[in-house]
Amino acid sequence: MPAAPAPTWDPGQYLRHADHRARPFGELLARIPEPPATAPRIADLGCGPGNVTAQLAERWPTAHITGYDNSPEMLARAEAHAGETPGGGRLDFAHADVGRWLPEETYDVIVSNATLQWVPGHVESFAAWVDRLAPGGTFAFQVPGNFDAPSHVLMRELSESTRWQGLLGGVLRHADAVLTPADYLERLAALGCAADVWETTYLHLLQGPDPDPVLDWVKGTGLRPVLTALEGDPKARTEFLDAYRGLLREAYPATGHGTVFPFRRVFAVARKEN
Known part of the structure; x- marks a missing residue:
């Protein structure tokens, strides 16, 4: 099987559902202590x-x-937010591979939004990150917990089918990309943190001009490895998307008020004890 390519990212596609995608971060942010x-x-x-x-x-x-990221495309888009802030602070961005990132200074807050699911073995980095928190500092993150949802299951099954296995076998993440909430709680508590872990299932009501809103959503995130692997073969890419589109239409039928897209997420806020 081919090695999974590092996915290329399309900020414009990702931001097409920015309101829905940003909501979990806002709810995570509200739970982070001062x-x-x-x-x-x-x-x-x-x-x-x-x-x-x-x-x-x-x-x-x-x-x-x-803000740290390993995507040049995403960092180029993020630069629009860089600079001095009205309160006298500063916002900047830097290239880093989160799977290898080690803090070189002490942080008061380390946060991650819908990223750690892309990092195999990410829990092994928790100890180093918590170690470089200031006393009373916080490590907080949220990750998708929907790898057993039809959107992911159908994508994996199609990729592993006879037609696509040679091109896409082993490319996608699997159900073990994230831990259970109980496992995250145990890992963080074992590091001496006061941990708050929970899960929420959002029922996103997708509306708009695109007739296949769930496909449009996953084109910005979970489908990126497939799109990257097939970017040199437009005919194969179109064939895959057509097949996947049909499966998604059955799994997420349109209604008179939009397409309901259930999306489970796992949250954790871990405060380092003084």
Whole structure:
């Protein structure tokens, strides 16, 4: 089987459902306690196009916030948010592979929004990240918990089918991409953190001109490895998308008021004890 390619990202496609995608981060942000410093140092791991990183600057206007990402396309889009903030803080962005990122300084908050599912073995980094939190600092993240949803199951089954296995076998993430909420709680508590872990299933009502809104959604995220693997073969890419589109239409039928797209997410807020 081919090695899974590093997915290329399309910020414009990703932001097509920005309101729905940003909502979980807002709810995560609301649960993060105030950091110990008056001018906190904050890291956003997997900042993407920077739209949610900017919410950190709104919450803590005196903070120095750095968004880290390994996608040149996403970082180029994020630069629109960079600069001094009205409260005297600063927002900047830097290239980093979250799977290898180790803090070189002390942070008051380390946050990650819908990124760690892309990082195999991400829980093994938790100890190093918590270690570089200031006393009373917080590590917080949210990850999709929907790998057993039809959108992912159908994508994997199609990719592993006889027609596509040679091109796409082993390319996609599987159901073990994230841990259970109980496992995350155990890992964080074992590091001496006061941990709050929960899950929420959103019922996104997708509306708009696109007749296949679930396909449009996954084109911005979960389908990126497939699109990357097939980007040199437009005919094969079209064939795959046509087949997948038909499966999604059956799994997520349109209604008179839109297409309902259930989406489970797992949240964790871990405060380092003083």
